[in-house]
Structure formats: C-alpha cells, structure tokens
Amino acid sequence: MTFKHGGKIALAPLLGQLLATRMPIDPDCDPPLLIPVPLHRWRIWKRGFNQAALLANDLAKRGKGDVLVDGLVRRKQTPSLGGLSQEERNKALEGAIAVRRGARAQIAGRAIILVDDVLTSGATSSACVGALLDAGAANVTIACFARVASGSTSSD
Numbered sequence: 550m551t552f553k554h555g556g557k558i559a560l561a562p563l564l565g566q567l568l569a570t571r572m573p574i575d576p577d578c579d580p581p582l583l584i585p586v587p588l589h590r591w592r593i594w595k596r597g598f599n600q601a602a603l604l605a606n607d608l609a610k611r612g613k614g615d616v617l618v619d620g621l622v623r624r625k626q627t628p629s630l631g632g633l634s635q636e637e638r639n640k641a642l643e644g645a646i647a648v649r650r651g652a653r654a655q656i657a658g659r660a661i662i663l664v665d666d667v668l669t670s671g672a673t674s675s676a677c678v679g680a681l682l683d684a685g686a687a688n689v690t691i692a693c694f695a696r697v698a699s700g701s702t703s704s705d
Contacts, residue, residue: 550564560608561603561604561606564604564607564666565603565607565610566607567693567694568604568693568694569613572608572662572692574612574613578660579611579660581613581614581659581660581661581690582613582616582617582655583608583609583613583615583617583661583662584605584617584618584662584663584664585599585604585618585664585665586663586677587599587622587623587646588623589623589626589627589679592623597675600666601666604665604666605618605664619649620645620649620656621646621649621677621680621681622646623645623646624644624645624646624647625644625645627642630670630673631669635670638670638673639672642673644677646673646677648683648684655683656685657684657686658685658686659687660686660688660690661681661689662690662691662692663678663681663692664693665693667690667694667696667697668692668696670697678691686688699702
C-alpha cells in the first residue's frame with residue numbers, strides 16, 4: 550500500500566473520510582476513544598510516521614471520537630509479519646503491545662475504536678484488543694481501511 554510503504558501520507562484524509570462514512574456514532578453516548586495500533590519507535594523512526602495514528606487523527610477531526618495517539622505502546626521490536634504463519638505472528642507479538650501506564654485511567658470504562666490501516670491475520674489487532682480489555686475498556690471495535698483476504702502473505 551503506497552500509504553504505508555510509499556510514504557504517501559497525503560492519502561490520510563481520503564482514507565479517513567472513507568473510514569468515517571462507515572462509522573456511525575450514537576449521539577446519546579460518550580464519544581469513543583480512538584487509539585491507533587502502535588509502531589515500535591525504531592519503525593516510526595525508519596518510516597517517519599505511524600499510518601494508523603494519521604488515520605486516528607483524521608477520524609477525530611471528523612467528529613468520530615477523541616483520539617489518544619499514545620494509548621498503546623509497542624514495547625519490543627517485532628519483525629515484519631509478512632510471510633509468517635499465524636503461530637509465528639502470535640509468537641512474535643507475545644508481550645510486544647501494552648497500554649501506556651499513564652493511559653489506563655483514560656481507557657477504563659470507555660468504548661474504544663482501535664484504528665489501523667490494514668488488518669491481515671488479526672494477530673496485531675488481537676494483541677491490542679487484549680491489552681485494552683485488560684486495562685478496563687468497556688468494549689473495543691476495530692476500524693481499518695482494508696482487510697487482507699485469508700491466505701495472503703502481506704504484512705500485518
């Protein structure tokens with residue numbers, strides 16, 4: 550995807566708009582908390598941006614929730630997950646994702662929308678959802694721009 554790997558960050562508003570159209574918000578409920586899937590600091594340094602954070606910020610600008618860009622942290626560097634089996638992906642993510650210590654109070658009791666660009670195997674999303682639920686999130690919904698068909702070898 551040229552958005553993530555091609556550095557085409559100008560696509561964020563278009564992708565955010567397309568995501569926003571599929572995200573109904575209940576005006577009688579508190580706005581959800583938008584939390585992007587985290588990247589390890591070395592990956593951000595290499596890429597220059599976190600594509601999920603760009604999408605989360607755009608969704609917040611469109612009134613789809615309150616953004617908490619650093620709600621989750623990737624505590625350890627993980628390899629690119631492309632080409633790995635489901636078991637290898639799960640093993641690579643063991644202990645890699647956690648709720649930032651100072652964010653627990655903001656997450657507890659809130660409806661969370663986990664934002665990502667592409668959902669491949671679901672291993673990364675599952676690790677994020679587990680961490681958010683362990684921190685007391687009321688519920689977690691995943692919002693992603695694309696879903697890779699089962700059997701594909703794209704990166705997660």
